Amino acid sequence: MSVHTHQNRRQFIKRTLATTGTLGLTTASGQMEIRNIDSDALKNLRTRLKGGLILPTDSGYEAARRVYYWNPDTERRPALVARCAHADDVRYAVEFARKYGLEVAVRGGGHSYMGWSTSNGLVIDLAGLNRAEIDPNQRTGRIDAGLSSGEVMRLAGRYGFAPILGQCPAVGPAGLMLGGGLGWLSGLHGAACDNLLSARIVTADGRILTVDAERNPDLLWALRGAGANFGVTTSFECRLHSVGLVTFGDIYYPPKEARPVLRLFRDLMAEAPDSFQATLNLTAGERGVFVRLCHAGERTEAERLLLAFRTVATPARDTVRLGEFAQLAGGVPAGGPGSRSVATVYRDELSDEVMDTVLSRLSQAPAETVIGINHYMHGQVCRVTSDSTAFPLRQSGGIHIQIIVAWRDSAEARRLMLWAEETRRLLRPSSGERIYANYQSHAGKGASEAVFGSNLSRLVDLKNKYDPTNLFRRNSNVEPRPLK
Ligand SMILES: Cc1cc2nc3c(=O)[nH]c(=O)nc-3n(C[C@H](O)[C@H](O)[C@H](O)COP(=O)(O)OP(=O)(O)OC[C@H]3O[C@@H](n4cnc5c(N)ncnc54)[C@H](O)[C@@H]3O)c2cc1C
Structure with missing residues (x-):
């Protein structure tokens, strides 16, 4: 009503x-x-x-x-x-x-x-669109766009399945998937968008279309990474995967251990099995340095990786345990809307120079800062070619760096946002910058080339076909060619 x-x-x-x-x-x-x-x-x-x-x-x-x-x-x-x-x-x-x-x-x-x-x-x-159906025989889920990723993980988990979504349960599954979608299981099963089978969308001219491999296949390609540009996805169908018990949790270290932990993180991730993913968070405050990890494979392999993290320095706290994958939906505080900002950088490797810059900025960081190193690119997500979907960022060894600041006193906002922006500037590559759509934190000249790379011209053609007036432009935007 x-x-x-x-x-x-x-x-x-x-x-x-x-x-x-x-x-x-x-x-x-x-x-x-x-x-x-x-x-x-x-x-x-x-x-x-x-x-x-x-x-x-x-x-x-x-x-x-x-x-x-x-x-x-x-x-x-x-x-x-x-x-x-x-x-x-x-x-x-x-x-x-x-x-x-x-x-x-x-x-x-x-x-x-x-x-x-x-x-x-x-x-x-879209919050009111909140139904989902799991088909255990087909191993698929039909998901309404207003659900949260955590709700979908929990629902699929009841059948022993996992969706390929991201690491934060509060993120919207459609928003994540439409921009690519990197998560704990992307080394094994690719990006969220690689697991998209079909979608229902409302286009700029008010049509409701079904998009799949037979119907509007050009749109299926575009939804897989540039999807917010082409209409409102009201529901989508995705592949689900069988997962056994996973090893997951956080290992915390005192701030002074940042350098050896960062080195170990790089060395382990460079040869990580597809079944392993970890995120390194560096803070200047009392939370110190912490690794959040998930391993979805052989127990002995998990033990080997864990031993390295547990012995590189004496952990201040260790929450790693064995459990259902769906428990990861409750592992991260959802965090309601608040006053915060983020600046991001994608690098094609975690080089010595990047590590030195991260550590140098951390040593001068305000306490309200987190520098996160996320989604080490490896495994299945990198085996898909860059032009098979609109999401092109598929190079092994790539990493995503996020500089997050939060405040209670609004008078602090500008100071902290400037600090994050300066850190981003120092970490950016000197040329050939790439941007992951879902982590885009700045727009302007060259941004769409940095997001979509050589897929951009095909996307512009599709934008002219489906949204020539750019009604859907609050996104990693593909600008249509001006109409003649
Ligand atoms: C705490 C946190 C953790 C994150 N973790 C990960 C992660 O592990 N992996 C990862 O890949 N990304 C991650 N992200 C990034 C996240 O995937 C993107 O920010 C994503 O776009 C958010 O989707 P949303 O629906 O929650 O956001 P919204 O702000 O609602 O939407 C984001 C964009 O998508 C569009 N959009 C959303 N839903 C639809 C729809 N149904 N149809 C058409 N357009 C739509 C919006 O218009 C907007 O342009 C994280 C973000 C945060 C804040």
Whole structure:
């Protein structure tokens, strides 16, 4: 039911008048307009949306406009937040945005680094699309786009399966998969997008399409890495994998052990089996240095890797244990929307020079900082050729570095964001920079080439075919060629 179904016309007028200024509302002979939107159009939208509509005057508005990385660069004030509970809701919202020229932001899990899932125009919030079905015989899952990765992991886990998703349970599975999707099992089973079988999407012109190997196969290729550009994915079907018990957890060390732990991390990852993945987090604060790891293979192999981590320095704490893969869905604090920012760098190897820069920055780092070294590229994800999907970043040995800052006092925001940005600048390669779409933390000239590499020209052709006016542009954007 629409949030405002019970509201009478008087209340509606009062509420809408109260938004004057924020939305550029005008009144003319009793006719309400929000940026030329008349009250009947708004009322129609409210009535049609099963999930409800939120305006700036609604009590849920402050929560509805926030995203996980909330900072002075990402903050927006949406004119409307359409909560969608059905693919038709998404279609109505898309048509409405197009008709009234509103900037569209599509929100899955709200974890974009650039705050792309909020906007000053219309936010299409998919949280109400929240069903999933597992087919144990086919080993597939049909997943609605509003679920969280953790929910999907837990559901698949009931059947002894694992989806290929990322390392954070709160991230949206569709948002992650549409940008590539690297996770604990990518060495064994590839990126999330390599496991995508089909999807339902709402295109810029309001069509609802099924995308698979037979129907719209060009879109299937594009959804696998550049997907946010081509429409709103309302649900998708993906392969699931059988996993036995896995070895997982965290090993913590005092900050002074950063150098030997970093060296060991590099040496072990360079020859890591496909079944192993680890993330190294370096903090200047009391959390020190910690490795988060997951091994999904032979127990003896896991023991060998663990021994190395347990003896490189005396761990301050060790939570590593054997358990179900789905337990990883509860292993990381979900962390609600907060005040934080991130800057990222992709490097094609963890060289001595990169390690020295990381350690030097860590020695001067504010306590609110984490430098994360994630997703060492190896195994199956690197066996897929760069042009088989739109996600091209497939080189073995590559690493993703993230500089994360968080604050409580808003007066600290700029200082910390500048520190992260300066660290990114020092870590960037001198030429040939690449960017992982899901970790894109800056835009501007050359960014789309850095994200999509030699796949870009094919993507531009598809953008012209499916979204020639660039309605879906709050993403790692593929700009269409200007229309003649
Ligand atoms: C704490 C944390 C941990 C992370 N861990 C990993 C990881 O292990 N591996 C990894 O690969 N990435 C990881 N990421 C990055 C994450 O994959 C991307 O930020 C991803 O885009 C987030 O998707 P979302 O739906 O949560 O975010 P949103 O902000 O809602 O969306 C992100 C982008 O995707 C678009 N989008 C989302 N859903 C849809 C949809 N259904 N249809 C069309 N477009 C859509 C949005 O418009 C936006 O452009 C992590 C991010 C965070 C913050």
